[in-house]
Amino acid sequence: MPATKPQVIFEERKGQIYRKGEEPFHMSCNRDSLAGAVSQRACVFCGSRVVLYPIADALHLVHGPIGCAVYTWDIRGALSSGPELHRLSFSTDLQEKDVIFGGEEKLRMALLELINRHHPQAAFVYSTCIVGIIGDDLAAVCKRVSKEKGIPVIPVQSEGFKGNKREGYNAACKALFQLVGTGNTANVSPVSINILGDFNLAGEIWIIRNYFERMGVQTVANITGDGRVDDIRRAHGAALNVVQCSGATLDLAKMMKEAYGTPFIRVSYFGVEDMADSLYAVARFFQNKDPQIMTRTQELVREELSVLSPKLQEFRQALSGKKAAIYVGGAFKAFSLVKAFRLLGMKVVMVGSQTGTKEDYEELQEITDEGTIIVDDSNPLELSSFLKEKEVDIFVGGVKERPIAYKLGVGFCDHNHERKEALEGFVGMFNFAQEVYNTVMSPVWHFVPRRGKEKSCKQNRR
Numbered sequence: 001m002p003a004t005k006p007q008v009i010f011e012e013r014k015g016q017i018y019r020k021g022e023e024p025f026h027m028s029c030n031r032d033s034l035a036g037a038v039s040q041r042a043c044v045f046c047g048s049r050v051v052l053y054p055i056a057d058a059l060h061l062v063h064g065p066i067g068c069a070v071y072t073w074d075i076r077g078a079l080s081s082g083p084e085l086h087r088l089s090f091s092t093d094l095q096e097k098d099v100i101f102g103g104e105e106k107l108r109m110a111l112l113e114l115i116n117r118h119h120p121q122a123a124f125v126y127s128t129c130i131v132g133i134i135g136d137d138l139a140a141v142c143k144r145v146s147k148e149k150g151i152p153v154i155p156v157q158s159e160g161f162k163g164n165k166r167e168g169y170n171a172a173c174k175a176l177f178q179l180v181g182t183g184n185t186a187n188v189s190p191v192s193i194n195i196l197g198d199f200n201l202a203g204e205i206w207i208i209r210n211y212f213e214r215m216g217v218q219t220v221a222n223i224t225g226d227g228r229v230d231d232i233r234r235a236h237g238a239a240l241n242v243v244q245c246s247g248a249t250l251d252l253a254k255m256m257k258e259a260y261g262t263p264f265i266r267v268s269y270f271g272v273e274d275m276a277d278s279l280y281a282v283a284r285f286f287q288n289k290d291p292q293i294m295t296r297t298q299e300l301v302r303e304e305l306s307v308l309s310p311k312l313q314e315f316r317q318a319l320s321g322k323k324a325a326i327y328v329g330g331a332f333k334a335f336s337l338v339k340a341f342r343l344l345g346m347k348v349v350m351v352g353s354q355t356g357t358k359e360d361y362e363e364l365q366e367i368t369d370e371g372t373i374i375v376d377d378s379n380p381l382e383l384s385s386f387l388k389e390k391e392v393d394i395f396v397g398g399v400k401e402r403p404i405a406y407k408l409g410v411g412f413c414d415h416n417h418e419r420k421e422a423l424e425g426f427v428g429m430f431n432f433a434q435e436v437y438n439t440v441m442s443p444v445w446h447f448v449p450r451r452g453k454e455k456s457c458k459q460n461r462r
């Protein structure tokens with residue numbers, strides 16, 4: 001069946017879709033989602049929640065209707081090596097009466113009860129749409145309870161309607177910044193970092209911390225995977241902020257640079273190339289303070305690659321020439337995935353993100369092949385039509401993209417917060433290759449014809 005171009009693009013969405021090689025590069029992005037387009041994006045509140053959620057010894061209280069709390073309950077597969085208070089979802093469960101008369105007293109009582117019961121190191125209080133509408137003074141309540149209980153109680157101004165998911169990241173960074181600078185920085189090494197933008201999905205931050213440890217670098221604070229309030233409070237003592245994820249914690253790194261002069265670098269721990277580059281970038285930064293650090297880093301990379309490379313070769317032989325589509329939250333992940341698929345001999349034919357910036361899309365345009373579709377803030381209808389048009393073998397995305405792939409008879413790889421498989425680091429590249437292999441080569445696709453290709457599949461089976 002000849003490939004057809006999709007007829008499902010709203011006129012207003014056309015500027016957010018680019019086909020490499022078919023037109024001059026243009027990309028509208030970082031704007032509010034089109035009403036009625038059923039965006040895959042989450043709201044501002046959800047953006048804040050995903051960033052702050054992994055702080056395991058803090059109380060997270062959602063001030064709003066119960067639905068907002070349920071929507072983000074245990075939202076990431078972020079593991080903790082100690083306390084697990086973050087996995088509980090607390091809500092003030094605002095009702096009609098609270099909306100009419102105000103919910104401040106209910107919030108204060110909820111905070112006091114929860115702090116007495118769970119003894120957290122700090123509390124984050126999230127504002128939701130209705131709180132923004134009725135005008136509860138979150139900051140005043142938090143200040144009062146903080147004074148009463150002697151712990152930081154931090155308002156997160158994340159009213160769902162006030163922008164896109166990126167605004168939520170920013171609200172989370174502002175909340176985190178209130179903690180930074182309030183702890184003791186004694187015993188912080190001059191060769192030290194904070195890890196920003198890693199959420200310890202499936203224990204990934206432990207893999208990365210281990211690499212840095214082998215290089216001789218001290219990690220002061222994980223922000224926010226396996227995060228601890230006291231570590232974040234002394235994060236300003238670290239010599240460098242190492243920031244992964246293009247959107248989520250970059251604002252915090254910028255705030256810390258301005259307030260404490262802490263420099264930052266942007267990295268990615270996905271794929272062989274980007275993982276090695278990230279370690280070398282940190283080694284280069286500390287080379288003057290520790291002349292042996294580069295040698296140790298080279299040894300580490302050599303050691304890891306000697307184990308990984310022969311294994312990847314086998315997957316490469318089987319997967320060579322297969323086609324992949326990517327739709328992720330932050331574009332940084334997309335850069336690494338394009339390179340990782342190339343390493344496996346595969347071709348990326350569609351790539352998109354929920355929150356990419358103009359710079360992100362420029363970079364994607366540079367690293368992708370001719371004919372690749374690049375898309376910002378997409379929706380299920382568009383994604384389905386792109387997958388059919390390009391006849392992809394695997395779709396990489398998150399929980400909302402999984403059913404799209406399976407309904408179309410296409411393999412799927414979860415690269416979002418819910419996953420249980422570590423995909424970062426050199427070991428993560430192996431896990432990724434194995435998962436891609438397992439889904440693309442699964443015999444199940446002999447029985448579930450790919451939508452758009454039913455005819456040829458039936459003919460093949462005769």
Ligand code: SF4
Nearest residue numbers: 043045068128129160
């Ligand atoms: S904050 Fe608003 S948009 Fe977000 S989940 Fe709650 S009601 Fe929905």
